[in-house]
Amino acid sequence: MKVAIVGAGITGCLLANFLDLKSIDVSIFEKSRGFGGRASTKQTDWGQCDLGATIVPAQQAGFMNFMGTLCAQDRVSQWPKNIFVSQQTTDIKQPLEIFVSDKEYYVFNSKMNAACRYWTKNAKVQSNNLISQIRYIVGKGWQLKSNGVWQEKLFDKVVLTAPWPQSQALIEQSELSMKLPDFSQSWTSCWSIALKLDQLVASGVDLVYLKEQSIRTLVRDSGKPLRPQTFDADTGRKSEIWVAQLTNKLSDDLGKEGKDKAISIATKGLCELFDVPIKSVLNTYGHYWRYARPREGQKPLGILNQQKYGLYAGGDWSFGATIESAHEAALSLSQAIIMGE
Ligand SMILES: Cc1cc2nc3c(=O)[nH]c(=O)nc-3n(C[C@H](O)[C@H](O)[C@H](O)COP(=O)(O)OP(=O)(O)OC[C@H]3O[C@@H](n4cnc5c(N)ncnc54)[C@H](O)[C@@H]3O)c2cc1C
Structure with missing residues (x-):
């Protein structure tokens, strides 16, 4: 066949x-x-970053078993361990809260499409x-x-x-x-921004879900297992890469042409959340996703x-x-x- x-x-x-x-x-x-x-996964000349799916949450037993088998073959790792939620707004600072979930989380080794x-x-x-x-x-x-x-x-x-x-x-x-079945879809978008920092920030934090911000997720991409180490080309010091995903609503508003704005929003949001100066951001890369998803209420x-x-x-x-x-x-x-x- x-x-x-x-x-x-x-x-x-x-x-x-x-x-x-x-x-x-x-x-x-x-x-x-x-x-x-x-x-x-995007390979830039300053580092590698997963710009689409960032982690693999597993909920059902069959899928957990499948991911467990891939784990035993070293094709995936269990990560992240330290997930937080931020309720912080641009005006009010809030401490990060631990994110509680009954799912298991994985990433592919050593990039998401490997x-x-x-x-x-x-x-x-x-x-x-x-x-x-x-x-x-x-x-x-x-x-x-x-x-x-x-x-x-x-x-x-x-x-x-x-x-x-x-x-x-x-x-x-x-x-x-x-x-054909009537399957109602709507189009949306997501700006995914990779940011290389000249220093290690937010020790003990792998991923943050932001509830009240223009950014919906911030992930320490270079902290995923088996990722290549990144360095600041000028100082030779160890650096790191974070990936920020902007909310669908904001990404829709900015559109494909809004790259500079998207990068500036992601940079400001990360620096404010982790209290680091804007000049710590050495490099950025933005990718605009446009994709269909089932309409609200569509089974x-x-x-x-x-x-x-x-x-x-x-x-x-x-x-x-x-x-x-x-x-x-x-x-x-x-x-x-x-x-x-
Ligand atoms: C920004 C973003 C973040 C995400 N984060 C997560 C996450 O953290 N965890 C998670 O579990 N999921 C996440 N997702 C969703 C996840 O990426 C998808 O559910 C999954 O990758 C879908 O896989 P798929 O093979 O069904 O579809 P796709 O990945 O869309 O694959 C379809 C393929 O078909 C190809 N194609 C389309 N038309 C044609 C054609 N006419 N001829 C030839 N090829 C064609 C496309 O190029 C594509 O490669 C995220 C998605 C986005 C956009």
Whole structure:
């Protein structure tokens, strides 16, 4: 059986791994250069930083077991241990409070998209390949249009793991007569800002959720296990990298053009919270994410399974909006494909 997977985020790469374990021939098509999708890591000339998904909270027993197995293989580490909440506003200073949670927390070693390469090691990997159309040829199988050209190779099954709006468009253009579920999505954005500091700050703090600020999360990115050490190029002293994620509302207001403003807000917010001078910030890097998420009150859709045609779709949107839900989608998709063989 030949399977084509569209999208090499966590869902697509993990699915490739599950199918590979059943000796299924997998080709994976990714429009970007790198793998990982929204779990991506940026290498700048002054250090490495995870600018998308930053930690992996695990709630359900099955996912905790899965992450436990990856831990035993040194592919993930349990981190962070020291999570805090800040109720501080711009006017009123407040001490950090300990964040209480029944979840377990992990990060991938030694960057958030590292496992994607491992999971796809036996797949035929095609990066820089945007799939703009798919079509079903009766009695033959699926054909994909990649970078504007119909590929010669035909597949028995095709799995769309792109976000729902992109997957939905591909299904609609495929001209198969099928009724698609009404799955209401809205677009939002998030500015993710990496800041390199010339000194170690906030000892004993790994991550802070900010409740009353323009920043929603601050994470000591270079404090994650097995990250490369960073140094101040001028003094040779050990430095560190934090990543600030601005709130969706503020990011929407700033838009893609608001990079300078986003960097300045993140810099000011971090320096105020940790009482460090602005000049401690040596370097910054900003990434603007724009993504669809289920509308408020919209129940997760589950995976789409058109076994009759060998067409499947799923992603984090099938079960939520996190890496845990991407794992659940990959598992459900693999079961549907294997059972429908
Ligand atoms: C700023 C930010 C912070 C986050 N923080 C966390 C966190 O801390 N913890 C957590 O658990 N989750 C977090 N998330 C959510 C998490 O990143 C996602 O749930 C998860 O990565 C989704 O994986 P996926 O494979 O389903 O989708 P994606 O990562 O979106 O992967 C889909 C892939 O499909 C590719 N693609 C799309 N269309 C096409 C096409 N036509 N042809 C070829 N390829 C295509 C895309 O390039 C992409 O690589 C965060 C997300 C963002 C944006």
